[in-house]
Amino acid sequence: MHEFSIAQQIVDVVFRTAQENEAQLIERVVVVIGELTLLSEEQVRFWLQEFFSHKPISREACVEIIVQPALIRCSHCGFEGAPPCPGPEAHFLLPILACPRCGQSGVTIKEGRECLVKKITVKK
Amino acid sequence: MKVIEFQEGESFDIELEEDLLKRNQQLAQANGQLLEKHGILAIDVMGSVGSGKTTMIERLSSRLCQTKTIGVVAGDLTTTIDADRIVEKGAQVVEVNTGKECHLDANLVGKALRELPLEKLDLLFIENVGNLICPAEFPLGAHKRLVVISVTEGPHMVVKHPHIFRGADVVAINKVELAAPMKVDPEELKKDVLAVNPGAQVVKTSLVQDQGTKDVIEALGLMAGSGAEA
Known part of the structure; x- marks a missing residue:
């Protein structure tokens, strides 16, 4: 369930960084999730895609999740x-x-x- | 530090390496330092919905309030029911309504600490949101972790949710008065806890009858000068 709040934090970091760099479009977001966290990769991806789809700047963003081996x-x-x-x-x-x-x-x-x-x- | 590399004309990569779980750990560390600076011992109280977390804090507060000034951060999705119950026991309470969150995190606790008269407190209970999964991932800066479970959660609840027990200092098995009708053996639950975390102290309680409260106080190391010996 905390995938939702983690995804929100990721989105905050991404939008803040895009704004600081005066970006017009976010094309790709690369997230690393450790294999020993209690985070479900699929749920994080779902929420990120959901959040990004609502803003023109990130609508086309490709979400890439790398699973970090333990x-x-x-x-x-x-x-x-x-x-x-x-x-x-x-x-x-x-x-x-x-x-x-x-x-x-x-x-x-x-x-x-x-x-x-x-x-x-x-x-x- | 951000390193900007240009790529294919206008597009460029921004390296971030911003670790969100680590950020929580750093905030937790800051909370811990703030509490230590004020000489406050903080206890993160975790467990399922209905296991007896609030009753545990009520019982502990009643026994300890003569000798210690107690603060409570009460985390709940909504309502102040739990916070109101604890206020009646004379503790300073800050309610954190997490709204949609399934756990407290170090940032929310840090905000709550700013609302408490830290210079006056000796002891702080942080009542986490009722949940056995998510709080395990988010340290808050408390010195000790107390997990309250109850026999009404069934015989397999420890083996099904091992993560929360791994980091626990004390585990209270509550509602032992209902063990027989629930057909749950508290000794088996204790074995399950110790298999996951051999260093945990396991205490059996019946908090509605105020039984075992003293053992929890001892296990948490709150005995000296606490007035709880009576």
Whole structure:
């Protein structure tokens, strides 16, 4: 459900940046969503398209969502890499995340928890 | 910093790298620093609709208000019903009506903090919106996270919503007086919590009967000089 508010924040960032750069048209918006967030890519995309479709400046904007794979590091054995079961189901493991090599639960998430507006392409 | 690269005539890319969840974390950190500056211990109270979050705050406030000045940020989609209930217990309350949001975020809490007499407060309860999913993603700057669950939510509610329990310091299993008719074993719920978060302190409560309140106070580390020993 919080995809709605995240999409609103993304839209705010995009419109503010477009205005600061005196853009006349927003052509592309690139968003990165970490695989270990609780955000549904499909719902974020739906809301972004919905918001953008209501403004002439962004009506034609292409929304591109990049899913950032998870990267974890184990403080016990030094393992660094993908968690067990990477991919769209990875966040299910979040509460019981353990090192795939030594099985200890003291792992740090280095990547995969982000939600960022990476880039926008605009026309003046 | 924005880096502008020109591309195909008039179109150009603007690199942003603006992380929205990280921004919430930064705001949460600022809230935490503000609270620490004023010597306030803040507790984020989370749980489903109807699990007993407001009753928990009422019970804790009643026991602690003799020795501590208490503030409450009450998050709700709409209405001031919960806030009104807590005001009766003598706490300073700011209501945050989130309108359409399913969770409080650090920005909303930061705004609420500006409305509270921070210099007078010792303890702050932040009552999150009733929801087991979204609040897990948004730290608020509280020092401790208390999750209130109830046996009426069924036997599988912990395993179905593990995220919220991962970051919890204390979990209260409430309405234990209804465990038998609900055919739910609170011990099984406790095991489920500890499987997700072995470091969590799990307390059984029956808040309508004011049972277990003292244990929650102890688990939250609010015992010293709290007057709650009685």
